[in-house]
Amino acid sequence: MKAIQIFAFGGPEVLKYGEIAPRSLQAGEVRVRAEAIGVGKPDVLVRKGIYRWQPAMPAIPGNELSGVVIEVADNDCGDVKLGDRVLVSSRELTQRGGCYAEEIIVPAQSLFHLPDSVSFVDAVALPNYQLAGALLYESGIKTPKSLLIHGAAGGVAIAVLQLAELDGITAIGTVSTQEKRMFSEAAGGKFIFNRNTEDIQKCVFEVTSGSGVDLVLDHVGGAQFSHNMNYLATFGVLLSYNIMGGLPDDNLLGAMRSFGSISPAVRCFTIHTLDSFPEVRRALMIRAIELAANKKISPPAANIFQLSSAVEAHELLDSGNFLGKIVLIP
Numbered sequence: 001m002k003a004i005q006i007f008a009f010g011g012p013e014v015l016k017y018g019e020i021a022p023r024s025l026q027a028g029e030v031r032v033r034a035e036a037i038g039v040g041k042p043d044v045l046v047r048k049g050i051y052r053w054q055p056a057m058p059a060i061p062g063n064e065l066s067g068v069v070i071e072v073a074d075n076d077c078g079d080v081k082l083g084d085r086v087l088v089s090s091r092e093l094t095q096r097g098g099c100y101a102e103e104i105i106v107p108a109q110s111l112f113h114l115p116d117s118v119s120f121v122d123a124v125a126l127p128n129y130q131l132a133g134a135l136l137y138e139s140g141i142k143t144p145k146s147l148l149i150h151g152a153a154g155g156v157a158i159a160v161l162q163l164a165e166l167d168g169i170t171a172i173g174t175v176s177t178q179e180k181r182m183f184s185e186a187a188g189g190k191f192i193f194n195r196n197t198e199d200i201q202k203c204v205f206e207v208t209s210g211s212g213v214d215l216v217l218d219h220v221g222g223a224q225f226s227h228n229m230n231y232l233a234t235f236g237v238l239l240s241y242n243i244m245g246g247l248p249d250d251n252l253l254g255a256m257r258s259f260g261s262i263s264p265a266v267r268c269f270t271i272h273t274l275d276s277f278p279e280v281r282r283a284l285m286i287r288a289i290e291l292a293a294n295k296k297i298s299p300p301a302a303n304i305f306q307l308s309s310a311v312e313a314h315e316l317l318d319s320g321n322f323l324g325k326i327v328l329i330p
Contacts, residue, residue, distance in 0.1 A: 002330070003101035004310045005058045009049035012314035015061070015100075017307070022103060030080055030108045031071035032088055037099050038064035038124035039305075039313050039326035040155075046097055047314065053272075055097035062099025062328075063090040066114060066123035070103070077108035085114040087123045087289070091130075091271070091281060100310060102330045112285055115293040122292060125155060125299035125325045129288035130281070131241075131271050132159035135217060136169070138280055139269045141237050144214035146170040148204055148231050151219060152192050153180035155299075155325055156241075160217065161189045162297045172207055174200055183323045187300050204231045212236060212262075220245040226255035234262045241269050302327040 001022050006014045025031060043061040045051035055061075065088040069080060080086070090096045092110035114123055135156075137143055147164060149157045152173025164171035165188055172191040175181045184192045193203045204213060212233035218225060222245025228238045256264055274281040291297045302325045305313040309328075316322050 001102040002307065003060055004062075004307065005060055006047055007058045009047065012047070012311045012318065014047060015310045015314060017310065020101075023105065025071060025073035025105060027074055028076040028107055028109070029073045029105050030069050030077055030111070031103055031105050032065065032067045032086060032111075033070045033103055034065050034099070034101060034307075034330045035067040035120035036065070036124050037062055037101075037307065037328040037330070038127070039310075039317060039328060040064075041317075042096070043100075044314070044317060051096065053096040055095050060098050060100050062097060062101070064088065064124045064127050065099035065101075065104055066120040067104075069111075072108070080108040080111055084111075085116065085120075087112040087114050087126065087285075089127055089130075089285065091127070091275075092278075100307065100328065102307070112282075112289060114289065117293045117295075118289060121302050121304070121325075121327050122299050123289075124327055125302070126285065126288045126292060128155040128299070128325075129159040129163065129291070129297060130285045131156055132163050133284040133287060134271045134274060134281070135160060135239065135241060135269065136163060136167075138274065138277075138284065139239060139267065141215065141239070141265075141267065143167075144169060144237075146172070146208050146211075146213040146233070147215040147217060148172045148174070148200075148213045148228075149217040150174045150195075152184040152189055153323055154219075156219070157217075158184065158187045158189075158300060159297070161187065165190070166291070166296055170207065170213075172204055172213065180323065183300070187298075201230050208233070215239060217241060219243075221248060222246050223249055226250050226252060229255060229259045229262075229264050232259070232262055232264050235265070236262060237265045237267055239267050239269055300324040304329055306330075 069084040219242035221243030225248040
């Protein structure tokens with residue numbers, strides 16, 4: 001079968017398309033033929049060799065794949081049968097990665113069944129909704145009545161905005177361009193503001209009738225991280241779920257004390273915390289699949305590449321000059 005492997009760490013050019021020998025199934029395993037493969041930032045970390053859950057070399061990147069079951073090992077595979085439409089998420093596997101391939105072998109119990117009404121391409125965007133659900137409902141904080149999320153044209157942010165709308169949470173998003181604002185609004189965002197042309201603090205307090213938001217979701221970190229406390233309501237939470245801009249360079253506790261009148265909290269969260277609670281993690285994905293099947297959520301249109309063009313897909317990913325999920329098709 002054809003697959004993408006990396007034999008050395010580096011830029012997109014280290015992604016090598018070639019033939020690898022498929023192995024035989026072991027007890028409880030199934031073989032899934034790929035129809036769509038998701039591309040995301042964790043794949044870049046694998047490519048660079050800095051992913052905390054780095055697969056063994058030579059590594060096959062890829063954390064999500066949708067397709068059809070084409071081989072079943074034995075009767076220990078439960079309700080999984082030939083021809084089933086399924087979603088593979090490496091969050092359910094003992095080793096991350098492995099999805100940039102025409103086929104993948106996984107334990108049957110790790111799979112998610114896909115209804116016919118969920119396309120294979122949409123399915124590989126659903127892990128974003130799983131993470132969004134974790135941020136909103138399983139991050140150890142009270143479910144907010146209002147929130148602010150930065151980068152509102154990104155995949156996770158779009159998922160947060162759609163789930164918030166569905167569940168009656170007032171959601172505000174920030175973007176950096178008018179194009180991204182239009183994209184986010186087309187995906188369902190109601191209160192989307194351009195941080196380069198608008199006063200975000202003023203916008204937040206206008207939308208929330210002067211109270212501020214219960215939750216700020218920040219994936220950037222960096223020098224402006226503490227500034228997010230300006231948007232919080234009393235007892236509000238500033239939640240960091242990534243640090244794309246690096247660690248804050250100020251005294252975080254000092255910043256919190258300067259906002260003492262609202263008693264703010266800061267929390268760091270990763271969905272890998274739910275590795276210790278797999279039933280909770282699976283329930284979030286199952287809900288996302290059900291919502292997609294019932295057309296209550298809808299991932300934006302994807303950027304489609306052939307599996308053999310993974311280098312070009314990663315060049316686009318690295319550029320940041322795209323909107324919507326990047327998807328590989330075998």
